[in-house]
Amino acid sequence: MKPLPITDYTVTSAIGVGRDATLASLRAARSGLRRRQFETAELPAWLGQVDAADEVRLPEALSAFDCRNNRLAWLALQADGFAQSVAQAARRHGAGRVGVFLGTSTSGILQTEIAYRHRDPASGALPEDFRYEETHNTYSVARFVREALSLEGPAVVVSTACSSSAKVFANAQRMIDLGLIDAAVVGGVDSLCLTTLYGFNSLELLSPDICRPWDAARKGLSIGEAAAYALLEREAGASDARGWLLGVGETSDGHHMSSPHPQGAGAAQAMREALAQAGLAPRDVNYLNLHGTATPGNDAAEDIAVVEVFGTDLPCSSTKGATGHTLGAAGGVEAAVCLLALAHGFMPAGLNRSTPDATLRCNYLDAGRDAALSVVASNSFGFGGSNACLLLGAGR
């Protein structure tokens, strides 16, 4: 594919609101995970909660969308002047020529979880003020962002569990390539809810300890919440690219609903397809941001896949020890981390590892490292055997 300019981006997670705060946390190897409880959950867990989301009040015109997920979406839109950048792009191209492609796994399901605790005792009905379309429905976050940004182009939510917001880059790239649109807002938003906390706990994948990717004693993931966006524009409209989308590999495992293929076959294929799309060789890649959830199965399978494609020298790390696993937002968050790494010439540390797993062979970074980077990769995998790999290039 032809490289596509990324003209702006932003990220909000437990390690910061906006690029500068995120960069400072990554540089300082600071984790946003805390041992705490969310809502009425009572589980031993470390969470990457975005406390500023609690304070957000949506504008009156958007009040029908009010829920934690859309508050988080709104908070992130205001960071780094991202909404203004989109407004400028909409003026350049026309609002109908700017698409919205967002990833989420659970959207605003928390509203429904709460509503089910307040059903009418006689009829079983949900409360009057529960709004399905604007909060629960999987599409609600894309509709909210589209309306908040006054965009009128094609829009959709990709919901492929934890690969969702990596895959949206491909949706946008294809539609820009085909001339259906000139620009797109891509990214992901996922917020804490009981479904994912109790769900991952039921699968024994929620770590009671802080998550420790690539550690011998890793016990599973720590859940976080986040919103991240990138603005993609066709080259003619891009005066000042902050980075480049070089390739997206998408594959399926076709193996199991909740466990990765043990040899990471689909994951390796996604990395190869991304390289093929970009016309690059494995040696051209300088750093890889791992999916690295810290579940025993993911890290073992991903390690095999990465070594198979890139060998054992490529510096890699998972930043989920800092942000937590932000599920449907993870691909977008880690794309933003990669763009920060490219722009500032550093590779972020993989946090919380005390005892390296001797069976894993990747060149895993326990400490951040300064290095001029030109091409980086980001892996995102999800339930249902959904795999994606992004290749991103430095601004030029």
Add this chain to the structure above:
Amino acid sequence: MSVLSVNVLGVGLRGPGLEGWEKSAPLLRDAALWRAAPTVIPAPERLPSAERRRSGAIVKLSIAAAEEACVAAGIDTRSLATVFTSSSGDVQNCHMLCEALATPERAVSPTRFTNSVHNAPAGYWHIATASRAPSTSLCAFDASFGAGLLEAAAQCVSLARPVLLVAADVPYPQPLHAKRPVGEAFGVAMVLDASPASGSSGDALARLQVSVSHGQPERCETPSLESLRAQVPAARALPLLRLLAQLALDDPRGAQARRCTLEYLAPATLDVVVAPKGRA
């Protein structure tokens, strides 16, 4: 505005009174013949037994429609890219999960949680077909069919490979049904291909030209079928299915290209020109 040209290589259909594309095509061409009846969802024989036990109605419905379309297209499913689209996913599972989370015990089963992902139908399909091909799972509320068709056509043209589109919706149980009244279980699948070769090979049912427009979504000709279209997001495909049925059944010598306007993100619509194979 760009126009995406794709061939339809096969269609699958499961809905109320619509038991497969072959049986349904005459009912869609002459809508007065159609009678509502509960949607029959066959067991997904292709799924391994463990997965078959765990899969919900939306998975079975999606697989039934997908399977019919792939058999009709005579296509190798192991390398077939897929686009699944649904307004709401596994609704019964969602209801049970929310009920469990509203109890003090909060006993969520691993299977319940696994099936809650929007891409469950895609995941089960790729297990059933042992396929590592790319797959995406979309949602655009009432515009889910339109968004799926646009994405599937875009993938076909951009990646120059066949794509299986599967759109399915199942009604919520109460109390969610009162908040989101989806009418009936309805699933439709199409194997699409942008390569000119398949159009000239004589295997394609029709050629579609898809573009984003600003019109009025077309309604169905009878009130009962129109009510199905209006009450099920996946059934927003009905005006397109009717034109495909006409092409499939009418004398090909007299066949003309026809146009329909499908619901998309209002005020935007999707304009679809349906032409006999090789004439678009």
